[in-house]
Amino acid sequence: MSSFVEGFLRGIGVGSVYALLALGFVIIYKATRVISFAQPALMLAGVVLVSHLAVPLGFWGALPVAALLTALLGLGIERGAVRPMIGRPAFVVAIITLGVDVAIRVVVNIFIGLDVRNVHDPWGLGTLVIGDVHIEHRHIAAFLCAAVLVAGLFAFFRFTRMGLAMRAAADDQEAALAQGVSVGAVFALSWALAGALAAVGGTFAAAGGSFDGTLWLTALVALPVIILGGLDSLPGAVVGGLAVGVAQELVATYQNHTPWLGGNVSVITPYVLMLLVLLVRPYGLFGTREVERV
Amino acid sequence: MLQVRNLEVVYDDVMLVLRGVSLDLPSGAVVALLGANGAGKTTLLRALTGLLDVHDGAVTKGSVTLDGDPIHGLRPAAIVRRGVSQVMEGRRIFGELSVEDNLRVGGHTNAGAVGERLDHVYGLFPVLKDRRRKLAGYLSGGEQQMLAMGRALMAKPRYLLLDEPSLGLAPRLVDQVREIIVEINKSGTAVLLVEQNAAMALSIASHGYVLETGKVVLDKPADRLLADDDVREFYLGLGAADTGAARRSFRDVKHYKRRKRWLS
Ligand SMILES: Nc1ncnc2c1ncn2[C@@H]1O[C@H](COP(=O)(O)OP(=O)(O)OP(=O)(O)O)[C@@H](O)[C@H]1O
Numbered sequence: 001m002s003s004f005v006e007g008f009l010r011g012i013g014v015g016s017v018y019a020l021l022a023l024g025f026v027i028i029y030k031a032t033r034v035i036s037f038a039q040p041a042l043m044l045a046g047v048v049l050v051s052h053l054a055v056p057l058g059f060w061g062a063l064p065v066a067a068l069l070t071a072l073l074g075l076g077i078e079r080g081a082v083r084p085m086i087g088r089p090a091f092v093v094a095i096i097t098l099g100v101d102v103a104i105r106v107v108v109n110i111f112i113g114l115d116v117r118n119v120h121d122p123w124g125l126g127t128l129v130i131g132d133v134h135i136e137h138r139h140i141a142a143f144l145c146a147a148v149l150v151a152g153l154f155a156f157f158r159f160t161r162m163g164l165a166m167r168a169a170a171d172d173q174e175a176a177l178a179q180g181v182s183v184g185a186v187f188a189l190s191w192a193l194a195g196a197l198a199a200v201g202g203t204f205a206a207a208g209g210s211f212d213g214t215l216w217l218t219a220l221v222a223l224p225v226i227i228l229g230g231l232d233s234l235p236g237a238v239v240g241g242l243a244v245g246v247a248q249e250l251v252a253t254y255q256n257h258t259p260w261l262g263g264n265v266s267v268i269t270p271y272v273l274m275l276l277v278l279l280v281r282p283y284g285l286f287g288t289r290e291v292e293r294v
Numbered sequence: 295m296l297q298v299r300n301l302e303v304v305y306d307d308v309m310l311v312l313r314g315v316s317l318d319l320p321s322g323a324v325v326a327l328l329g330a331n332g333a334g335k336t337t338l339l340r341a342l343t344g345l346l347d348v349h350d351g352a353v354t355k356g357s358v359t360l361d362g363d364p365i366h367g368l369r370p371a372a373i374v375r376r377g378v379s380q381v382m383e384g385r386r387i388f389g390e391l392s393v394e395d396n397l398r399v400g401g402h403t404n405a406g407a408v409g410e411r412l413d414h415v416y417g418l419f420p421v422l423k424d425r426r427r428k429l430a431g432y433l434s435g436g437e438q439q440m441l442a443m444g445r446a447l448m449a450k451p452r453y454l455l456l457d458e459p460s461l462g463l464a465p466r467l468v469d470q471v472r473e474i475i476v477e478i479n480k481s482g483t484a485v486l487l488v489e490q491n492a493a494m495a496l497s498i499a500s501h502g503y504v505l506e507t508g509k510v511v512l513d514k515p516a517d518r519l520l521a522d523d524d525v526r527e528f529y530l531g532l533g534a535a536d537t538g539a540a541r542r543s544f545r546d547v548k549h550y551k552r553r554k555r556w557l558s
C-alpha cells in the first residue's frame with residue numbers, strides 16, 4: 001500500500017512538471033492555432049540559464065530571472081520566426097517551430113558542455129517521511145510551485161484586461177481585432193508565457209540530480225498530455241499532466257511485477273493513456289469539438 | 295465626419311470588389327447603405343475599420359478619412375481608439391465568454407471607463423444585465439445582436455458601423471433594434487447602417503446609398519430613396535410606383551433598365 005501511495009505522490013510531482021509544459025503548448029495553441037514544437041528548446045534554455053545563474057544568485061534568485069529571460073526568448077521566436085508566417089498553413093508554422101527548436105538546442109548544448117550540470121536546487125533527494133511513506137521534497141516543491149503558477153494563470157485569464165483579450169482572440173480573432181485588441185500583442189504574450197512556464201517546468205524536472213542535453217525529451221511528454229487533455233483546454237493541460245504523471249509513476253512502481261513487458265513500460269504509458277482516452281473522447285478530456293475543424 | 299473617397303478595394307491582389315466608392319457619414323447622422331448580396335457592403339466596412347488585412351484585402355486607390363485624417367492605413371485598434379467601431383455581420387460574439395466578459399473586451403481600448411460604460415450598456419439593454427453571467431453562446435439570436443451592439447458601444451464610439459443588425463430577427467425584434475439605433479444616435483453617435491431591410495434602414499436614416507457590384511449607384515436623401523422606383527421594387531418589394539406591371543425578378547431587368555436610369 002505505501003508503495004502505491006508513494007508512486008501516486010511521485011506521479012503528482014512529475015505530473016506537475018508535465019502540466020506546466022503542457023500549459024505552454026495550450027496557451028500558444030489557443031492564441032495562434034499553432035502547435036509549437038519549440039517548447040523543448042525553451043525548456044532546456046531555461047534550465048541551462050538556471051544552472052548558470054544559480055551560482056551567483058542562488059536557486060530562488062535564478063529561477064525567476066531565468067523564467068523572464070526564457071520568456072524573452074519565446075518572444076523573440078514569435079517575432080522572428082512565427083509572426084512573419086501568419087496566414088500560412090498551421091502545419092508549415094509547426095514545422096518552422098521544429099526548426100527553431102533544433103537550432104536553439106544546438107546553441108544551448110554549447111552551454112551545457114561535457115560536464116554534468118545541475119540546477120543547484122535546495123532539495124536534492126531529501127524526503128519527507130510520514131508513517132512508512134516517503135515523499136521527495138522536490139516533488140512537493142514542484143507541486144506547490146505549479147499550483148501557485150496555475151492559480152496565477154487562471155486569475156490572469158479571468159480577471160485581467162490582457163487575459164480577457166487573449167481569451168477573446170482565441171475565440172474569434174477577427175472579432176477581437178474589431179474590438180481594438182492587438183492580436184500581435186496576444187501572440188507575443190502567449191509565447192512569453194509559454195517560455196516562462198517551460199523554464200520553470202524544466203527546472204523542476206532537473207531538480208534533485210544532474211541533467212544533460214537529453215532533458216529536452218521530457219518536454220515531449222507534454223504532447224500526449226495536451227492531446228489527452230484537449231488541445232485547447234487549460235484545465236485539460238493541468239488534469240492531463242497530473243494524470244499522465246501519476247499513471248507513469250504507478251506503472252514504474254509495479255512494472256517489475258510484469259517482467260515480460262520489459263523494464264521501461266512506464267516510458268510509453270503517456271502514449272497508451274492518450275490512445276485510451278481518445279478512443280472514448282475523440283477531442284480529449286476537455287477539448288471542444290471545433291478543434292477538429294482547424 | 296467619416297469620409298470615403300473613390301475607394302478601390304482588391305482581394306487576393308486580383309479581385310476588384312469596390313470600384314471608386316465615395317460616401318459621407320457626418321457626425322451625429324444616421325446613414326443607410328443598401329445593396330444586394332455580394333455588392334461589397336461588408337467590404338466597405340472592413341476598409342473603414344482596418345480589417346481588410348485579415349481577408350487578404352487591400353485598399354488600392356482612394357482614401358478613408360476621419361475628420362480629415364487618413365485612417366485607411368491604420369491598425370484596427372488605432373481606428374477603434376479614434377472612435378470608429380463596427381458591429382460585424384453575423385454578430386460574432388465571443389461564445390465561450392460570459393456576457394459581461396464580452397462587454398469588457400469591447401472596452402479593451404477604453405479601460406479607464408469600463409465600469410461607467412457597463413452601466414450605460416446595461417441601461418440600454420436590460421436583458422444583457424439579467425444574463426450577464428451567462429455564456430454568450432447560449433443567448434438567443436436577438437440577445438446576441440444586442441450583445442454585439444453593446445460590446446461595440448463599450449468603446450464609446452463617435453461613429454458606429456452596423457452590418458445587417460436585423461438579419462435573421464423576427465419583426466418584433468427588428469423594431470426593437472431600430473429603436474435602439476435611434477436611441478444610440480440620440481446620444482450623439484453617428485450610425486452607418488448596412489441593411490438588406492431597406493424599409494427599416496430608410497425609416498431612420500437621413501441619407502442613403504445603394505451599392506451595386508462595388509459601385510455607388512444611388513446616393514440620395516432617405517425620403518427620396520424611399521420614393522425611388524428601383525428601390526421600391528428591389529429593396530422594398532413594393533413594385534414600382536408608376537407601373538402596375540407584375541413584379542419581375544431582379545436579374546431580368548438588372549442590365550438594361552437599371553443602368554439606363556442611373557445614367558440619366
Ligand atoms: N475574403 C474575401 N476574399 C475574396 N473575395 C471576397 C472576400 N470577402 C468577400 N469577397 C467578395 O467580395 C464581394 C463583396 O462581398 P461583401 O461581403 O463585401 O458583400 P456584401 O455586400 O456584404 O454581401 P452580403 O449582403 O451577402 O453580406 C463578393 O463578391 C465576395 O465574394
Ligand SMILES: [Mg+2]
Pocket residue numbers: 335336337383457
Ligand atoms: Mg455583408
